[in-house]
Amino acid sequence: MTRIKPEIMSPVGYTPQLHAAIEAGADAVYFGLRHFTARAKVGFTLDELSDVMRTLHTRGVRGYVTFNTLIFDHELREAVRAIEQIAAAGADAVIVQDVGMAQLVRQIAPDLDVHGSTQMSITSAEGVALAQRFGVSRVVLARELSLKDVRAIREATRDAGCDLEMFVHGALCVSYSGQCFSSEAWGGRSANRGQCAQACRLPYALIVDEQLQPLGDARYLLSPGDLYALHQIPEIVEIGVSTLKIEGRYKDANYVALTTRAYRQAVDAAWEGRAVAISRGEEIALEQVYSRGLGAYFVSGTNHQAVVGGRAPRHRGVLCGRVSQVYRDRVVIEPTGIHDEAPLKPGDGVVFDAADWRSPEEAEEGGRLYEVSAVGRLLDLRFGNRAVDFTRIRQGDWVWRTYDANVERAAKPFTQANAPVQRQPLHVHAVAREGVPLTLTWTLVDFPQIAVTVQSDEPLARANQRGVSLETLRPQIDRLGGTAYRLEALTVEIAGEPFIPSSILNRLRQRAVEQIAERQAQPPARLLHDPEAALQAALAAVE
Structure with a gap:
């Protein structure tokens, strides 16, 4: 069996994330254009694509274009023309959800690789085989699979000539990707059209037998935590997964830099037979840069109670303590163990989490720290004048650090590189x-x-x-x-x-x-067929 060193694939929303991914060590990046993409708010224009691909290829990085929405009939002509331009610009692959589009890509640009998006909801070897029939050369497996499931699929498809890709970090969906219709049903914004309204991140009540159930601090019943599979990298490498994908095209350059760097180092270590070493401080930085609560979740096996904590739907940063006392002009907290590795300091941003007693739809209290001093084993936190309304803070509230300048400092070598870092x-x-x-x-x-x-x-x-x-x-x-x-x-x-x-x-x-x-x-020399003719032939075949 030939060993495969997995490709690290990083998310790119726009130019800052592109450069951060390159310098932090990504083997490939994925990004969308302004249409036909599951993240419709970010991406490049078709006119920018050639320059993007030149930038990537000059640095030895591959670029995959997300074309992962369902295509309506009236959009087909625009879609096939876009595919021709994507292929001509030198993209290394397109990531598609629509199986009809996958077949059209193969007819328009036979040399352009087609990757099956996680939006295809492929969870079995049979699903991989079906995708291959439509011209797919790589499948992005559903994020709900465990490593046991992934191993079984790899073993069953090892001789099929199809690469497997899996997510290792970032946001999870409450439903199988491509199978959630709540946003479309409630607000007319389809997740399969790049317009997900994230209904899973809203607060809900629970009614059982017509009785409203008390939920305590768990109001966000459908909001999963974020995937973190760094410690599973040695097993993933051993299984033979071709590509490890980091979620986050809406995330900033700091997030892209730090996550890419962490997984780059982990894969290199696992490939060379070394232990994957990550310090507690480095893990804190990953949690700080963006996290709804990091965990292996589905990768380690199905446990829905662990996937959804329910306390908050958004980035919280790092839990730093609980409020011990509230005074007229300051707050005293009991710090968590995090203080030994990454102590609170002036300039940090904090938020007071009152989910135990306040409606989640009310604004939270918080601000930048002006002074931090130790009072025995407790910490005294002071803020700028009128920055915080202390009457809205109670004993027992959780304290999260939402901003830490050290995170920007750690990412800066990759986000503001004066010379190439990755050579x-x-x-x-x-x-x-x-x-x-x-x-x-x-x-x-x-x-x-x-x-x-x-x-x-x-x-x-x-x-x-x-x-x-x-x-x-x-x-x-x-x-x-x-x-x-x-x-x-x-x-x-x-x-x-x-x-x-x-x-x-x-x-x-x-x-x-x-x-x-x-x-x-130089863009690769590619055979391109007339997109209009390919479309007409495909339509004639189904009439």
Whole structure:
């Protein structure tokens, strides 16, 4: 059985998230356009797509376009024209929900990969086989599956030639993706059309036998927590899942940077047989940047009571304590154990969670901390003048940190990089012979089909003293700082005692880097068929 190192796929809402994903180590990103996407509020325009793909490919990152809504009949012509443009722009795949659209993609652009969206609700080997019949080469499995289920599907489809993809982090739905119609039924906004109103994030009452049941702090009965499968990465790698997907096209660049980095490190460690090491501080940062309550949930097996806590439907950050006393101008809290790893400090944003006694539809109280001081084992919290209404806070309220400047600081190397953080490995082969021009062949390790050869204009003269060697050549070839590349391996063929001036190496190195980047930026040569003709043929076949 051939081992597969999973691809890390990160969410991209727009340009800041795109750059954060690249620098944090994503192998691929997924994003939508302004139409035909399940996240209709974010995405690029068709006019921007070519530049987006050039940016990605120059950095060795694949780009998948979400085309994952159901298509109405009157939209078919616009949809097939969009597919032609997506293929021409160099997208590596489209992610689709509509099986009719999957077949049309194959007819319009046979070389463009088609991925079956999680909106297809594929939960079995039979579902994978059905998707393949429509031209799908990769299936995004339903988020409700356990690793036991995923393993069974992988074993049953190992020889079928279809890649499996699964979500490992981010928001969960209360229903199978693609099967929830509450938003459409209640507000005319279909989740299968990119307009989900998130009815699952609303408060509800529970009536049993016509009797209203007391719920305590659990008012959000349909709002799941967020998936967090970092500790399951070794098993996922062992199963043979091809791609690990991070949810969050509506999330900011800090979220994309920190989650991508965490899963990049975890996959690399698992692949190399090392333990997946993540500190408590790093886990706190993931919880702080965005979380409705992190957990493995369905990945570790079905337990619906664990998936939905019910206290809140939104990002809470990190639970930092409970209110012990309320004064006219300050609050004293009993901190949680989090204080040892990531203590509260001036500038942090906090919110007081009064779900035990106040309606969830009322505004919560909170603000930025002005001063934090220890009072024995308790903490005294003070705020700016009139920033907080202390009459709306009670003893026992939960205290969440909703903002921490340290999170932005941790993400900054990836969100505001001055030079490439992730650099692509190169293999360089040098041929240096007296009386013959120097030849350098540069090959991308991860994309060996991309290789360039550069040659000096003049033949190499004999060295007056010591000729060139592998040891003297490597540090000069390796001067790639500030570029998107790094030297991983250098091999040499040397004949005689050739002398290589530094000026020649500098020119050849610069020329090689420019040519490699140019090769990467070129869109793939694709066979494209007339989209209108393909559509007419498909419609005629079903009449």
